[in-house]
Amino acid sequence: MKRLVLAEGKSADTHYGKTMRGILRYAPETVVAILDSERAGETHEGFPVVGSVDDALSFDPDTATVGVATQGGRFPPAWIDILRSCIAKGLHVENGLHVFLSDDPELAELARRHGVELRDLRKPPPDLSTATGANLEVPAQIVLTVGSDCAIGKMTVSCELDAEARRRGLKSLLVPTGQTGMAIAGWGIAVDAVVSDFLAGAAEQLVIEGHERGGELLWVEGQGAILHPLYSGVTVGLLHGSVPHLYVLCHEAGRINMEVDEAKPYPIPPLRELIDLYEAIALPQRPAKVGAVALNTRELSEEDARAAIAATEAETGLPTDDPVRFGAAKLVDAVLARL
């Protein structure tokens, strides 16, 4: 795959650009250019930024991937023109937003005419149902990332810990539950797009498939946060359907409020309270503890980052590290010791 990552107006955005960042970091071999007219001519992490689809053609992309997640997952109207251009230039379009391109009659007809596919990553598979309990029979160790907020690094941490475990020769596998993880790993279900009643059933199906794909150590990408006012239902349904043996709690150093609405602060509770709540809500059939804390320190100097990690270890009593910045060895050690 040779991807043009669509990130119009948001390629530098640390919140809404998380799909793009995940692809650049964990599947960079698939990317040829980034589209963002506000930064045309620049480079971003070594990739050329172009201002239009026409300008991207010299990099010979075959697929345009929507790299930006908007709140609620709908398409801003301005994007439709960009998508039309991509299709008209013969690019497949890969889309992780809630609105399905394949449901748009005009885009679908345009795609048909130009012989390209509209791949809606969030379109749930048609055979979903409620959970059956087969999740508890999966002969694998299951580790779920949980968070103090959305967009705090749960997918990143799952990818980093999986990569480290694979480097150690373990039969380790990422279980993708969102559009970015799916774009990286090439399979998965976007659980937040599933009908609520089938949420745990979808999560169950994912851990079963993860084991069928050869995983004996499954890193399930968490979603949302248990006290997030918008997405907690997804968090808990995924938690109960994926039946983890252990959690890794993801937090960002210094983040005080959840990123919901600047006008209405939703404070993040103390980490110990969060840990207690995640542990209390584990199914009695599959008790799970938090085994380690992954601390996102991207906003801090290295010295401050090390101090923040030490402070979080003292606060939680749990091994803590920033696996992106300092490597995933310490957290993988902690997880393996507790499984």
Added chain:
Amino acid sequence: MKRLVLAEGKSADTHYGKTMRGILRYAPETVVAILDSERAGETHEGFPVVGSVDDALSFDPDTATVGVATQGGRFPPAWIDILRSCIAKGLHVENGLHVFLSDDPELAELARRHGVELRDLRKPPPDLSTATGANLEVPAQIVLTVGSDCAIGKMTVSCELDAEARRRGLKSLLVPTGQTGMAIAGWGIAVDAVVSDFLAGAAEQLVIEGHERGGELLWVEGQGAILHPLYSGVTVGLLHGSVPHLYVLCHEAGRINMEVDEAKPYPIPPLRELIDLYEAIALPQRPAKVGAVALNTRELSEEDARAAIAATEAETGLPTDDPVRFGAAKLVDAVLARL
């Protein structure tokens, strides 16, 4: 409305017949007959049971309501013949299952030919989005029923407490979140059929609409249970989107395991643990306590029921009663004292 309630093979079932039971109890004026060929010729709670749609016609129904909830919400194949008959005889069909009749080309064409409507109660409204925080601004008192299990009486308790509050002259309103409540009240959203990401948004929309409909005391019908392995995501999304000021915990005396799968027991934890968990997971912006316990005692003698209520009061330290059996006054008193 003159309803034929479709309950083929399950009119006497206490679990899967909960939609039928809710309609018979809280909207009996809408029912003319019940269809169940296994009990043709009998009466059920005063309503005639018929063996076929033809036999029902003498009662002059105008609408056939699917009265049975199947696990996962799909239609058993045998039902399709009954539905065809209803449509062919000119009845509108009201359906609360996950599978939408209006999506079935054959049934839709048949309905068009016979000039009847296929009303899919679980079809989510098209304008859903994520929650906005407007739920916290609704100037009403919000009471959510929560449970130790599914199918334990949350909708019934909401209906009973709402009716008692209205008898006292309060501007009280039921906020329906499932198909039975919707059939009773004539509005609502089946939140378990909503895409997971929009779950809290749907719940928010419901409490806003409840207030717009004149409710100053809103009884939100709860869904699922916080430790239910299949439906906990719905429970928590509804909880965070409806932002209750108070909970009423619903439990059935003597129920030890959740009704999930007889081969795999999912024990109900001690009620104090459940209460702590429901209280811990309330949003910090809208702390909520359990104000009372509604105890379903239908399986017990009156003496045993009173003993079970006393035991639950002692165990939980909370006012407890069976509002169906002994009236809702005590629970409404308890709720009003704590709001």
